[in-house]
Amino acid sequence: MAISIRDGGPDDIPAILGMLDSAVAWLVAQGRTGQWGSTPWSADPKAVAVVERYITQGSPYIAEIDGVPAGTLTLTDAPGPYLKSADEPERYIHLLASDRRFKGYGVGSALLAHAAEATRRAGISLLRVDCYAGDDRKLVSYYETNGFTPTEPFTVGADAWPGQVLARRV
Numbered sequence: 001m002a003i004s005i006r007d008g009g010p011d012d013i014p015a016i017l018g019m020l021d022s023a024v025a026w027l028v029a030q031g032r033t034g035q036w037g038s039t040p041w042s043a044d045p046k047a048v049a050v051v052e053r054y055i056t057q058g059s060p061y062i063a064e065i066d067g068v069p070a071g072t073l074t075l076t077d078a079p080g081p082y083l084k085s086a087d088e089p090e091r092y093i094h095l096l097a098s099d100r101r102f103k104g105y106g107v108g109s110a111l112l113a114h115a116a117e118a119t120r121r122a123g124i125s126l127l128r129v130d131c132y133a134g135d136d137r138k139l140v141s142y143y144e145t146n147g148f149t150p151t152e153p154f155t156v157g158a159d160a161w162p163g164q165v166l167a168r169r170v
Helices: 010-029 045-057 107-121 138-145
Strands: 003-007 059-065 068-076 091-098 126-132 149-156 161-169
Touching: 003 107, 010 045, 010 059, 010 068, 010 091, 045 068, 045 091, 059 107, 068 107, 091 107, 107 126, 126 138, 138 149, 138 161
Parallel strands: 091 126
Antiparallel strands: 003 059, 059 068, 068 091, 126 161, 149 161
């Protein structure tokens, strides 16, 4: 099955929340609640507001398989408010998620390659992302296999949620 990637927008917010909910359910089923907890994104007003803000202020992309939304990510010019911007122009990846029905199809890797190309076309050479770095650091390894290099670790909040910033030159 071929993956196509298109520009997204506010009309895609319900599908994006559905993908994030799918990812939470998948993580919960594996006993991995450290990343995003156990509450579906769509049931958390703060999480919905985060999605709405990134989608309306950034450049969202939707990966589709046979016309069905299978994955998403959004590019912005800066990281979330819990991190410092780079000392140079950058593009920052937010909300990378895939519908777990399409696990193993390469949706996330296709979206990351698309983000790298969009960054390059914009004349910017730095692409960054941050992710959950707890448990077995499986997510950090995933980004490494997609050409990213860990830069700085960080923690967020009173519970010291462990994160990792990664960068890729494009």
